[in-house]
Amino acid sequence: MTIKAILTDIEGTTSAVSFVFDVLFPYAAKHLPDFVRQQAQRADVARQIDAVRQDSAEPGADVERVIEILLGWIAEDRKATPLKALQGMVWEQGYQVGQLKGHVYPDAVDALKRWHQAGYQLFVYSSGSIQAQKLIFGCSEAGDLTPLFSGYFDTTSGPKREAPSYQRITQAIGCESSQILFLSDIVQELDAAREAGMATCGLVREGGELAGHLNVDSFSQIDPATF
Known part of the structure; x- marks a missing residue:
C-alpha cells in the first residue's frame, strides 16, 4: 500500500x-x-x-x-x-530570547522539505511535549520548519514503546496504518509501530543495528515510495 x-x-x-x-x-x-x-x-x-x-x-x-x-x-x-x-x-x-536554537540534521531538513513538496503528510511523535517539538522545528538553525508538519504527538498519545499508542496516532492521522512510515532510532519503538501495522525505518546515525527493520544512517537514503 x-x-x-x-x-x-x-x-x-x-x-x-x-x-x-x-x-x-x-x-x-x-x-x-x-x-x-x-x-x-x-x-x-x-x-x-x-x-x-x-x-x-x-x-x-x-x-x-x-x-x-x-x-x-x-x-x-x-x-x-x-x-x-x-x-x-x-x-x-x-x-x-535567542538563547536556544533547535538542532535538526541538514539531511533531515532536506528530506522533510522534499517529502512535503511531494505531497506526503508529515507528523512528529516524540516523548518531548508538543510545545517543545514545535519549538525545536520552529526555532531551528535552518529556520521555521513548522509549515512542513501536519501534526504533532507526544506522551499524551501513550508510551512510545507500546503498539496502542501508534494505533491511536493512526486514528488521529486518518489513514490506514500501512500507509504510515515511522522513523526512529529506538528498536522498541519501531517494533511497537510495526505491531500496529505501520511501515518502519530505523536511523543508525552512530552505527549499530536496529534488528528486524530497514536501517539507514541518513534521511537522504529514505525513499517513501519504496515501502
Missing part, C-alpha cells in the same frame, strides 16, 4: 541526542526552579504543578518540593508529562 504519511521521532532521528542532553536538559534544569517559583500562580503552570503532586503521590507538596521532584525527574530522564510540559515552557522563553 502506498505511503501517504511519515511519522518521525526527534531525538537521535531528526536531531542530535547531544542537543537534548547537552543543551536542552541543562538549560531546563538551570532555569526551571525560578520559572516555577515565579509563575506558580499562572493557570497552565499551576495545572502542571498539581499534576506533579498527583504523579508523585505527594498531594501536599509545596512549590519547593515540587521543584525538587522535577529536578529528580530531569536527572533520571523520566518521561513524565507534567515535566515535559514545564520544560517546554522554560525552553520557549529560551528560544524567544
Whole structure:
C-alpha cells in the first residue's frame, strides 16, 4: 500500500541526542526552579504543578518540593508529562530570547522539505511535549520548519514503546496504518509501530543495528515510495 504519511521521532532521528542532553536538559534544569517559583500562580503552570503532586503521590507538596521532584525527574530522564510540559515552557522563553536554537540534521531538513513538496503528510511523535517539538522545528538553525508538519504527538498519545499508542496516532492521522512510515532510532519503538501495522525505518546515525527493520544512517537514503 502506498505511503501517504511519515511519522518521525526527534531525538537521535531528526536531531542530535547531544542537543537534548547537552543543551536542552541543562538549560531546563538551570532555569526551571525560578520559572516555577515565579509563575506558580499562572493557570497552565499551576495545572502542571498539581499534576506533579498527583504523579508523585505527594498531594501536599509545596512549590519547593515540587521543584525538587522535577529536578529528580530531569536527572533520571523520566518521561513524565507534567515535566515535559514545564520544560517546554522554560525552553520557549529560551528560544524567544535567542538563547536556544533547535538542532535538526541538514539531511533531515532536506528530506522533510522534499517529502512535503511531494505531497506526503508529515507528523512528529516524540516523548518531548508538543510545545517543545514545535519549538525545536520552529526555532531551528535552518529556520521555521513548522509549515512542513501536519501534526504533532507526544506522551499524551501513550508510551512510545507500546503498539496502542501508534494505533491511536493512526486514528488521529486518518489513514490506514500501512500507509504510515515511522522513523526512529529506538528498536522498541519501531517494533511497537510495526505491531500496529505501520511501515518502519530505523536511523543508525552512530552505527549499530536496529534488528528486524530497514536501517539507514541518513534521511537522504529514505525513499517513501519504496515501502
